[in-house]
Amino acid sequence: MNPWQITWVWLLSLTLFFVANEARDFWDALGIGEKTKVKIYNDLQYGAYLCVHCKSKDDDLGWEACPYRHSYSFEFRPEFEFWGRTGTVFSCEVRWNGESHCFEPFNYGRYGAIFDRVLKWYVRPSGPCITEKHNRHLLCYTWDKYSCNA
Template sequence: MNPKPITCLLLLSLLLVVSEAFSLIPHKADVLIYNDLGYGTDLTLHCKSKNDDMGEQHLGYRNYFEFRFRPSIFMNTLFYCSF
């Protein structure tokens, strides 16, 4: 018994939709903040978004702070950092 052409077409369409849906999931974003202000100069920063607060960070000279997040599927994730 051979599958009907309409069944094959529906299965291929479903496969295409599923593969496109997975490509819409954003990759993780990496943020790295590096203190190169000069010897003896510390950097104080505070990064946050609507849903996440990274807390206040104190970086000595040539130290760094990094965090990673996954943007929302609508690509409207915003992080704000104050220095």
């Protein structure tokens, strides 16, 4: 290669690097590409251990044990809904003292722009509760509204 070709290849590479970096910053500014964290707190009574199994269509996070008043957490980059493609959905099965229930701690269609990048869920005997972004109130749900299908 002659010196001009080397210079052009170098400039083109440098330009592509800066364009890609700016594009990443652009998508991050829109909230696309940022990681979301799900924290599931054991808010059961009487010191019961909580066993948690979370999965999406792409990831199976396996079973984790969570002592009373502690939390289990995971992070991921959500896929957004685009041209008929369903966004990220995580479902979790929770077990304690012989009971088993399911809920969706993240469903892009449901929580996409409503909640923080850190979703704080509190597992209670009556159902899961989440901290709402704007007024920090707990929104509680009953178990029968959820399935274990990811």
